[in-house]
Structure formats: structure tokens, C-alpha cells
Amino acid sequence: MSFEKIQLLRKALHDHNYRYYSKDQPIISDMEFDGLLDQLIALEKKFPEFYDPNSPSQRVGGALIKSFETHTHKRPMLSLSNSYDQKDLLAFMNRCKDSLKNDLEWSVELKYDGVAISLCYENRELKHALTRGDGIRGDDVSMNIRTINTIPLKLPTEAPEELEVRGEVYFSFSSFERLNKKRFTDQGVRFANPRNAASGTLKMQDSSEVSRRGLSAFMYSVHSDELEVSSHIESLKLLREWGFPVPSEEGKSLKKCQSLDEILDYVNYWDDARHNLPFAIDGIVIKLDEIASQNKLGYTAKTPRWAIAYKFNSEKVLTRLKDVRYQVGRTGAITPVAILNPVQISGTIVQRASIHNADQISKLDLHENDTVWVEKGGEIIPKITGVDLSKRLKGSISVDFILNCPDCGSILSRKEGDSQHYCTNSSQCKTQIKGRLNHFIQRNAMDIDGIGAETIDQLVELGLAKVPSDLYQLKPYDWLKLEKFKDKSVRNALSGLKQSKNVPFERVLFALGIRHVGSTVAKKLVRHFKNIDNLMKTSEDELLNLDDVGPMIVTSLSTYFLSKQSIYEIEKLIEIGLCFTSSDEFSGGLLEGKTFVISGVFDSFTRAEIKSSIEKNGGHLSTSISSKTDYLLKGSGVGPMKLKKAESLNVAQITEIEYKTWIGSVN
Numbered sequence: 001m002s003f004e005k006i007q008l009l010r011k012a013l014h015d016h017n018y019r020y021y022s023k024d025q026p027i028i029s030d031m032e033f034d035g036l037l038d039q040l041i042a043l044e045k046k047f048p049e050f051y052d053p054n055s056p057s058q059r060v061g062g063a064l065i066k067s068f069e070t071h072t073h074k075r076p077m078l079s080l081s082n083s084y085d086q087k088d089l090l091a092f093m094n095r096c097k098d099s100l101k102n103d104l105e106w107s108v109e110l111k112y113d114g115v116a117i118s119l120c121y122e123n124r125e126l127k128h129a130l131t132r133g134d135g136i137r138g139d140d141v142s143m144n145i146r147t148i149n150t151i152p153l154k155l156p157t158e159a160p161e162e163l164e165v166r167g168e169v170y171f172s173f174s175s176f177e178r179l180n181k182k183r184f185t186d187q188g189v190r191f192a193n194p195r196n197a198a199s200g201t202l203k204m205q206d207s208s209e210v211s212r213r214g215l216s217a218f219m220y221s222v223h224s225d226e227l228e229v230s231s232h233i234e235s236l237k238l239l240r241e242w243g244f245p246v247p248s249e250e251g252k253s254l255k256k257c258q259s260l261d262e263i264l265d266y267v268n269y270w271d272d273a274r275h276n277l278p279f280a281i282d283g284i285v286i287k288l289d290e291i292a293s294q295n296k297l298g299y300t301a302k303t304p305r306w307a308i309a310y311k312f313n314s315e316k317v318l319t320r321l322k323d324v325r326y327q328v329g330r331t332g333a334i335t336p337v338a339i340l341n342p343v344q345i346s347g348t349i350v351q352r353a354s355i356h357n358a359d360q361i362s363k364l365d366l367h368e369n370d371t372v373w374v375e376k377g378g379e380i381i382p383k384i385t386g387v388d389l390s391k392r393l394k395g396s397i398s399v400d401f402i403l404n405c406p407d408c409g410s411i412l413s414r415k416e417g418d419s420q421h422y423c424t425n426s427s428q429c430k431t432q433i434k435g436r437l438n439h440f441i442q443r444n445a446m447d448i449d450g451i452g453a454e455t456i457d458q459l460v461e462l463g464l465a466k467v468p469s470d471l472y473q474l475k476p477y478d479w480l481k482l483e484k485f486k487d488k489s490v491r492n493a494l495s496g497l498k499q500s501k502n503v504p505f506e507r508v509l510f511a512l513g514i515r516h517v518g519s520t521v522a523k524k525l526v527r528h529f530k531n532i533d534n535l536m537k538t539s540e541d542e543l544l545n546l547d548d549v550g551p552m553i554v555t556s557l558s559t560y561f562l563s564k565q566s567i568y569e570i571e572k573l574i575e576i577g578l579c580f581t582s583s584d585e586f587s588g589g590l591l592e593g594k595t596f597v598i599s600g601v602f603d604s605f606t607r608a609e610i611k612s613s614i615e616k617n618g619g620h621l622s623t624s625i626s627s628k629t630d631y632l633l634k635g636s637g638v639g640p641m642k643l644k645k646a647e648s649l650n651v652a653q654i655t656e657i658e659y660k661t662w663i664g665s666v667n
């Protein structure tokens with residue numbers, strides 16, 4: 001009885017929420033709404049066994065998040081390439097036209113200046129909300145996202161069972177100001193800008209505080225195997241019908257355009273009108289509207305080929321150059337960094353700027369103590385874009401690029417055609433050694449718990465580790481030599497290292513730190529070559545035939561595999577037990593040739609996990625049941641339509657337990 005009452009209240013509150021936030025047509029007063037919510041909260045307190053993370057009561061927060069779990073994105077969260085003027089934009093449009101050879105239509109919309117979010121719905125309920133993270137894996141901030149009133153926690157039956165919706169979380173200027181005022185009174189500090197505030201708020205552990213701060217969101221894309229839409233604008237319309245906050249054509253925050261002129265009119269309109277918006281935008285996004293065309297163009301490793309951001313001119317300020325320092329990267333690359341008199345740009349205090357390389361210093365004809373123009377574009381690190389010569393001090397001397405490594409003192413080298421200087425003393429230069437070890441342990445590489453940058457610093461300083469394999473050979477008494485290391489921290493480090501032996505080959509390959517082999521390229525190489533032997537034996541031509549593998553990567557791989565030290569290190573890592581074979585190669589193809597449809601919620605797997613388990617075991621996935629389906633894999637709450645269809649077509653049905661027994665994963 002109490003459960004039914006709770007369910008009724010939840011349903012009513014979800015409906016009122018939808019009417020209020022999505023339709024702007026409330027049928028009860030705020031007081032009546034609060035009355036129903038109070039009743040629900042009281043009942044849920046009395047009957048905690050009926051807890052539901054997607055209950056409307058979760059909007060007010062309350063949960064304390066101990067640590068944020070990370071999950072792999074179903075599809076990588078990429079970024080947009082940027083354009084800054086009409087010429088860039090025209091070049092982009094022509095690239096699309098040349099590849100597609102037909103008249104194209106464009107969807108143009110605002111580029112919200114906030115934090116990207118991915119909302120995953122399973123069985124039409126919010127399963128988790130992930131931050132972008134490193135683009136491959138993000139942090140689960142669901143509890144905090146649930147506090148955003150405009151984000152639906154349950155979807156209507158017209159929506160697909162499984163759905164991913166992406167968008168941007170932000171603070172309106174008014175919420176930001178309210179928050180900053182309070183923060184200054186309470187703690188004497190302020191957030192630099194709404195974007196930083198949104199990002200900090202999403203990672204708060206106290207979801208009631210998040211609820212009080214009042215984040216907002218706009219969604220800009222939807223992904224689902226079960227969705228059949230032919231245009232981006234149409235897909236946004238569907239999202240609106242299902243209750244999501246999306247830009248609208250009426251409010252001019254979305255427009256379909258046919259020509260460059262139309263797009264430029266839109267850009268110019270917003271370049272001015274953005275100053276009247278209640279939230280920050282930093283440009284306009286131009287997307288090919290037709291989904292089939294988007295699919296034809298596809299993606300580069302980092303960005304879609306069918307979309308581009310047009311960035312509004314960024315703010316420029318003048319400040320004094322105090323010093324130029326040089327950083328040594330893990331590959332030995334030397335980067336000059338300008339140290340500036342602190343100055344405010346677009347709401348953030350800037351005191352460092354990148355100068356890229358020696359050519360840039362010459363191009364700017366940079367002199368000590370110069371007054372420089374600093375600009376903060378889309379990049380996180382601002383850059384120096386010019387010098388105000390009228391303010392140059394008499395007798396000041398030019399900035400000359402260093403000749404020796406600031407760490408180990410060895411002479412720097414610069415190859416012909418390369419703009420970068422390098423310290424080639426890679427086996428002795430401590431900054432490089434630390435950089436490589438830090439790269440190895442980082443989250444999207446070996447993800448070694450219990451070892452951080454401070455630990456690496458000490459290990460290198462004490463001469464205990466130079467290469468990754470050294471980490472695995474350290475004995476407990478070695479670890480105890482480190483400051484702050486007691487029995488527990490030693491156990492943690494050792495267990496972190498042990499765990500890392502399960503890390504898949506693609507991340508091990510990335511962790512090796514081969515120049516230009518980022519995580520996307522590593523994945524491609526592993527998918528193609530399956531194991532390290534094949535990769536080492538391959539020819540440059542075969543490598544060049546792979547998508548996204550260019551001459552720079554090929555040269556870098558050849559140099560790496562020609563080095564005796566690298567081969568010796570790989571052999572040691574193989575001996576230690578790290579994975580140098582792709583998991584596909586291990587799979588005996590238990591489910592080879594079988595087609596599965598999954599429905600419902602599973603106890604031991606998320607939807608993404610169960611799909612990847614089926615694929616890893618050689619099975620195929622399909623979204624709808626047909627005569628070609630072999631199995632319907634049923635979770636709890638399996639869709640009744642799917643069950644009916646499976647029965648009518650005589651498709652075998654298996655439960656999660658049966659599936660686990662089949663693939664041999666039952667304990």
C-alpha cells in the first residue's frame with residue numbers, strides 16, 4: 001500500500017515537473033507541488049527499502065558522494081574543430097561539399113560555454129551521467145545531475161529504451177553571481193567564471209549544496225541504436241518532446257541554414273545579441289543537418305568532420321612579460337612559457353602563457369620586460385599574440401632560446417623541419433624520466449592506484465625507478481624508503497601494480513609513451529595488429545595504410561622499435577605479466593555467429609558492459625528482434641513488446657544467469 005502511494009506520488013511529481021519545466025504549462029501551484037514533494041520525502045524516509053535514485057525527491061540532493069566512479073563512454077566524447085573567420089568557415093563548408101557532392105543544409109546553434117555531460121538512459125531511466133573526463137572515460141556525477149530540474153529522470157514510453165543524450169551544464173549569470181557572493185562572504189574566495197564554477201560544482205560531494213546552487217543544462221545531441229531520424233534538427237525536436245532542455249528555432253538558438261551568407265548573418269546576430277543572453281556562449285556551432293551525410297563524413301581521431309565551431313573574438317589584454325621559463329616534456333620536447341604580471345581575461349586571472357617554440361619567440365621578436373598582448377582563445381592556456389613596441393624599454397635585450405636542457409644541462413637539438421627543440425639525454429634527464437613514469441601510471445594509461453606524481457618524484461630522486469618495469473620490481477623495503485610510506489601505502493602501491501596487469505593491450509601500448517601514439521592511435525594499432533609481435537614486425541607501408549596513421553607516427557614507431565632499450569623494456573614488461581595481446585585474440589568466439597537482442601536491466605552488468613561482453617565473445621548485437629535473432633537476453637523489466645515478438649518468432653530467451661554460465665563468468 002505504502003509502495004503504491006510512493007509510486008503514485010513519484011509519477012505525479014514527474015508529470016508536474018515535465019509540465020512546469022518542459023511545457024511551461026503548470027497545472028498546480030508551487031505550494032501544492034512542494035506539499036506533494038514533502039509527502040513523498042516523508043514516506044521515502046519511513047520506507048527506505050523503496051529507494052529509487054530517480055525519484056523526484058532526488059532533485060533536492062541529500063546524497064553524499066564518497067568518490068566518483070569512472071565509466072567508459074559508449075562512444076568517445078570528442079571536441080569540435082574551430083573556425084575564427086569567414087575564410088575558415090567557407091573552407092569547412094567546401095570540404096563537406098566536395099565529399100558529398102549535393103546541396104547541403106546546416107543546423108546552426110549556440111555554443112554554450114559550460115561543461116560537457118553525457119546522460120545515459122536505460123529502460124528509459126537515467127542510469128548515469130558522466131563528465132567528459134579524458135574523452136574515453138568520465139566521472140559518474142549522476143547524483144549532482146539529478147538536481148537539475150530540467151533534466152528528465154524518467155522518459156516517456158515513446159523514447160527508445162536505451163539512449164545517450166549529450167549537452168552542456170552551465171550556470172546562468174544570475175545563479176553564478178548569487179553563488180559567488182555567498183562564496184566570498186563564507187570563504188573569502190570567488191570562482192573566476194561560470195564555467196569553472198559549473199565544473200567545480202559538478203564534482204562536489206554534497207548533492208544538496210549542488211541543488212542549492214542551481215545548475216542549468218542544454219542538450220545538443222542524441223545517440224541511440226533504436227532511433228530513426230534523418231536530421232539533427234529533427235532529433236532535437238524529439239528530445240524536446242521527451243522533456244529535455246534543447247535549443248529552439250523560435251528562440252533563435254537554433255536555425256536551419258542553406259548558405260554561407262545565412263550562417264554569417266546568424267553568427268553576426270549572436271556576436272552582438274550574446275551580450276543580452278542570461279548565460280555565456282563562446283561561439284556558434286555549425287553542423288551538417290542530414291544524419292546520413294554526417295555518417296558519410298565520419299570523424300577524425302579528435303573531431304567530427306561534419307561540424308565546426310565558429311569562435312567569437314576573444315578578449316585581448318596588455319601585460320608585462322616578467323620572465324620566460326622552459327619546461328621539459330616526457331619526450332624531451334622543450335616548451336617556453338611566459339611568466340606574466342597577473343592580469344584578468346574573460347573573468348580569469350592569467351599569469352602564464354604559452355609561446356610554443358623558438359620560432360614563435362623570433363616571430364614576436366620578444367624582448368625582456370616587453371609589454372605583450374595576451375589572448376585567451378578556446379584553449380585553456382592563454383597565448384601571447386603580439387608585442388606593444390611603443391612600450392618597449394630602452395636597452396632591453398631580446399629573449400634568446402636556451403641552448404642547454406634546464407634540467408640535465410645537456411645540449412639541446414633541433415631537427416631540420418621540426419619547430420621543437422629537444423633534450424636528447426632521455427635516459428638520464430630526470431624530468432623526462434619522471435614525465436614518462438607519470439604518463440605510464442596515469443588514469444587512461446595503466447591507471448595505477450596507490451602511486452601518484454609525488455611517489456614518482458621520490459622514486460626517481462632516490463634512483464629506485466627509471467623505467468616502468470622498475471616499478472614492478474621494487475620490494476616492500478624499497479617502498480618503505482619513501483617519505484610518508486607505511487605498510488598500508490606499500491600494500492596499496494603493490495596491489496595497484498598487480499591490478500594493472502589486467503589493463504588491456506591498447507592502454508599498455510599508450511602507456512609506453514611512444515611519441516605521437518595517443519590513446520586513439522594505440523587503439524587502432526591494437527585492433528589491427530592484435531599483438532606486439534605483429535606490430536613490431538610490420539612494414540611502414542602497412543602502417544601508413546591505416547586510417548589516422550600518418551608519416552610522423554610511422555617514423556616514431558620505427559624509431560621506438562629500433563631502440564634496443566625499448567625492446568629490452570618491452571621484454572621485461574611481458575615477463576612481468578603485462579598484457580601485450582588484444583583480448584579479441586584470446587576469445588574463443590564462444591558466441592560466434594550468434595545474434596543477440598538485449599532488453600531490461602542486469603544485475604552484474606551495465607548495458608554497455610553486457611554488450612561489450614557479447615561482442616568480446618564473438619556474438620553480434622541487434623536492436624530489434626527478427627527471424628535472424630538467436631537469443632533474447634532478458635534483464636529485469638524486459639520490454640513486453642520484445643517478449644511478445646520473441647515468442648511469436650520462436651526466438652530463444654535466456655536470463656542473465658544463463659548467459660553468465662554460458663560464457664563461464666559465474667563464480
Ligand code: IVH
Binds near residue numbers: 109111167221
Ligand atoms: S556538438 C563532437 N553542440 O563544445 C562534439 N557542442 O569542443 C560535438 N558545446 O565540450 C559537440 N555547445 O560540450 C556541440 N551546441 C553545441 C555545443 C557544444 C557547447 C561544447 C561541447 C564540447 C565543446 C566542443
